[in-house]
Amino acid sequence: MPELPENEAQRLTLERECLHRTIEAVELGEDVTYIELPGDNERARLVGRQFTETRRHGKNIFAGSKTGPWMTVHLGMTGKLVPFDAPDDPPDHTKLLIRFEGDRRLAFQCPRKLGHVRVIDDPASYLEDEGLGPDALEVSCEQFVQTFGSTRSAIKSALMKQDKMAGIGNLWSDETLFQTGIHPEARANALGEDVLSDIHAAMRRILKGVVRVEASYEDLPEAWLIRHRKSGAECRRCGGTIVSTKVGGRTAYFCDKHQK
Ligand SMILES: [Zn+2]
Incomplete structure (x- = not known):
């Protein structure tokens, strides 16, 4: 599932390819019964408008203008925003098509x-209604220590709770704990302030690193877990073995030697 850096790369694509162009039509694609898309009236609100700015919060992407309305996109498991030029055809599985x-x-x-795709009035009130925590690249160290220092669940599960902090999922929670040497099942409130500060710093460094390469994983350092994220692989930090376990229903990958 796309997390903060993957969504940031998609936001950049929107920013580069789709701003300051008048929207002529917003059409539904084929086989759209199982996915939440804006209805006729909501789609009509976008027609005649231009997107003049983009934003992102956690795993939510926004495109709109000062006076609104805004479009918000959640990529779900496998969603993708694909700009292209006619007369090329839209890609397979296109659910919504905007014609500029x-x-x-x-x-x-x-x-x-x-x-999903929704049409909304403005991002700030939308985020409040959705009950999302602060964006993982915006949360301060103090806020982070306070939030997770008072959470009893496993640190991996806690990091992925979008109402505590928005943007982290399975991949980047694993990477953060791998790089700080913390076991994914460690209780968040047992880690202490110093360790939580380390986790916060590592998370920021990792997210910024992935954003910098626009989520192109092969451009990330060899020593990172993402490059060897499978059971039985050798840990490039300590020579231990990468193993997996279920934490809160999600598969966590970690090193059996240096993550305590
Ligand atoms: Zn290791």
Whole structure:
């Protein structure tokens, strides 16, 4: 599932390819019964408008303008925003197609369930209604220590709770704990302030690193877990073995030697 850095890369794509172009039509794709998409009236609100800015909070992408309305996209498991130019055809599994003036098009491609597109008035009140915590790249160290220092659940599960902090999922929680040497099942409130500060710093460094390469994983350092994230692989930090276990229903990968 796309997390903060993958969504940030998609936001950048929108920013580069889709701003300052008048929207001529917003059309539904094929086989859209199982996915939440804006209805006729909501889609009509976008027609004649231009996106002039983009934002991202956690795993939510926004495109809109000062006076609104805004479009918000959640990529779900496998969603993707694909800009292209007519007369090229939209990609397979296009659920929503925006036609801008001229040839530019934007497809929301989503082969599986989950994921949605909504038309909203403004991002700030939307985020409040959704009950999301602060974005993982915005949360301060103090806030982070306070939030997770008072959480009894396993640290991996806690990091993925979007109402505590938005943007982290399975991949980057594993990477953060791998790089700080913390076992994914360690209780968050037993870790102490210093360790939580270390986790916060590592998380920021990792997220910024992935954003920098626009989520192109092969450009990340060899020593990172993401490059060897499978059971039985050798840990490039300590020579231990990468193993997996279920934590809160999700598969966590970690090193059996240096993550205590
Ligand atoms: Zn190791």
